[in-house]
Amino acid sequence: MPEGHTLHRLARRHQQRLAGAVVRVSSPQGKFAAGAARVDGRVLVRSQAWGKHLLHEYEGELYVHVHLGLYGTFTESEPPMPEPVGQVRMRLTGAGRDARGFGTDLRGPTACEILTPPETAALIARLGPDPLRPDADPELAWARIRRSRRSIGSLLMDQRVVAGVGNVYRAEVLFRHGISPERPGVELTAGEWSALWADLVELMRVGVRRGKMHVVRPEHDHGAPSYAADRPRTYVYRRAGEPCRCCGDPVRHTVLEGRNLFWCARCQPV
Template identity: 65%
Template sequence: MPEGHTLHRLARRQQRVFGGQRVRVSSPQGRFADGAAAVDGMTFHAAEAWGKHLVHRYRDGDTERMVHIHLGLYGAFTELTAPIPEPIGQVRMRIATEEAAADLRGPTACEIYGPADLEALIARLGPDPLRRDADPDRAWASIARSARPIGALLMDQKAVAGVGNVYRAEILFRAGIDPMRAGRRMAREEFDALWQDLVGLMKVGVRRGRIHVVRPEDDHGAPAYAPDRPRTYVYRRAGEPCRICGTPVMMTELEARKLYWCPVCQT
C-alpha cells in the first residue's frame, strides 16, 4: 500500500496537470458512473492528501463537489498525454483535458464526498506529518497513554496518518528505539525527535518519489532490497547484517504486518 508521501506527491502532480481547468470525468468501467457524471465538466480546483487518502475538489460557480480516493493495495493512476487513447482494462475513473488524462484502476474507494464526509474522515485520522496544519500533540496524546507497542502505534492511522511499514521500521531504527516498547514508555523528547525525523524523511520522499532513509555515511555495502529501491537499514533485510553493528536484522509479525529491527541498535 502506498505510504503518505506517495499520495502527497500524486496530489501535487495532479494539481499541476489539471488545476484550474475544466475536465471531462468518466467511468469507463461503470462502477463510478454516477459519481463521474456529478463532476464531469466542472473545474478541477484542488487535489489534497490526508495520510493515505486523496481528495479532489471540483467547482462550477458556487457549487463544489469532492471525490475521495483510497488506493489501497492495488489502486494506481496512469498518466496519459495527447493523443489520448481509448481506455484499456478496468478504469474506474478517467480525468481528462485535451492535453492530458489520468486513469484510476483498482482503488479501495472512489466515491463522491460531501463536507460532512470529509470532516468525518479527518476526525478519525491522526495528524499527517506532511500537512502544515498537523498537530503532533494529538499523536503524542494517543501514544503516551497506550500500552500497545510503538511499532504498532506508528502504523495506526488513528494515531499518525500516512506512515507505512517502511517508514515505521526505518525511523525507529534511526532513533534507536525498540519497536516493541510500549507507547506509554516513550519519553516526550524521544517522540519529538521521532516526529521531526519523520517529517524530514517524508518530505524527501515527496521530492524524490522514493523513500530515502539511509544517512550518507551509511549508504554503502550490501545492496538495496530491490533493484529499483534505495538502501534501507532494516526493512526487508531479515537475517542480513545490520549496517551499523553487523548483528543480523530480526523480523517478526506485529498486528499482521512484518516488522524489522536490529536487536542491538534498538533498545
C-alpha cells in the same frame, strides 16, 4: 501499500496539471460511472492529500475520495488519451494551466467515491496528524501515544494516531532513533517523540521531492544492495536475516497486527 509521500506527490501533480479548469471525468470500467457523472465537466478546485487519502474538490462542494490500497495506481498520458487498457476505474482529462492537456487513469483502488463536505470532514476527523501537512499538530499524536500500552510499532501504523506512515517509514524511523518497535507508547519520552516526528517530516518530504524513499544516512549508504532493484537501501525493512548495516547482527522479523515488522535487536534494545 503506497505511503503518505506518494499521495502527496500525486496531489501536487494533479493540482499543477488539472486544478483551476474544467475536468472531464469518466469510468471506463463502469464501477464509478454514477460518481463520475456527478463531477464530469466541473472545475477541479483543489487536489490535496491527507495521510494515505487523496481528495479532489470540485465546484459545487463535491469531493472525489481515492484510497489506493495495495493495488491502486495512477498512470499518465497527454490527450488525446488512448483507448482504456485494463480495468480503469476513473479517467481524468483536462488542460489546467498547461495548454498541452493532461490525462490520468486510476486502476485498482480500494476506494473511489463521491463525498459531501460533511462526509469529507468526518473522514479527516478520523485521521491523526499528517507529517506532510503544514497544519499538522504532533501534540495530538503524542497525547494518544503517551497514554497507550500498545507498542510504538503498532501506534505508528495506526492512521488515527499518525496519518500517512506505513510499514517502511515505521521500521526505518524507529531504527534511526534506536527505539524498539516493541516499546509501549507510555514508555516513550516527549523528547523521543519530538525527534521521531521531526525525522518523519524530513524523510517524507524527501520522498515527495524525489518520488522514492531515502532513509539511510550517507555514512551507511553502501554495502549490501537494496531489497529491490528500483528501491534505495533500507536499514531493516525487508532485510530479515541480513546483517545490520550498523552493528552486523541479523535483522529480525515478525508479524505485528498482520503487518511485517523488521528491526535490529542490538541497535533497538527493548
